[in-house]
Amino acid sequence: DGSRNLILQANRNGVFYLLDRTSGEIVLKRPFIKRLSWDSKNPCPSVRGATNWMSPSYSPSTRLFYVMTLEGCVNEPTYFYLKALDPFSGDIRWSYLSRGSTMAAPGVLSTGGNVVFTSEGSGHFVSINATSGERLWDFNTGQAIFASPVTFIVNNRQYIGLVAGSTVFTFGLPTAF
Helix, strand or coil, X not given: CCCCCEEEEECCCCEEEXXXXXXXXXXXEEECXXXXXXXXXXXXXXXXXXXXXXXXEEECCCCEEEEEXXXXXXXXXXXXXXXXXXXXXXXXXXXXXXXXXXXXXXXXXXXXXXXXXXXXXXXXXEEEECCCCCEEEEEECCCCCCCCCEEEEECCEEEEEEEECCEEEEEECCCCC
16 A cells, blocks of 8 residues: 555564554554464573564565564574565565574665575575575675675665675676676
8 A cells, every 4th residue: 555654564573563654553463483472381482582683674676575584482493584575464475594503693685686685694695586585696704694784886886795704795796788
């Protein structure tokens, strides 16, 4: 609905919210993790939350909301998944299992070129097809990546940058033919 000002929020409690920015009305609320239970014996998500400070991203071209999620309950193994949510239904369109540990907290960057960038606990920086969730490319930085990727343009060329450990990596994207 283009007539409303809306806010998309994937909360650390495991629930995705679509909110009316003006009135505060909850337009939609729906779990975005597989197991959601606030039972005191086995709460899900774990104490780290289903997502936390990792930046999500919305793509106007795909009309999808991309969020890094932490699946798992207290006292169980946890795994990072990059998920693409339909913000108007809350449906999960695709889910990509991240390799490596869950110690880093990677953010997400979506681009108009139908590509989503994020990092993995393995130290890999990856590009994902924004529509299908298929991994397109990866680069092993050899270090933990805690920062979100950024994009910028210099002399009409787009670049993607990120920090891994104490190293700054910059990648030039291919130009259109």
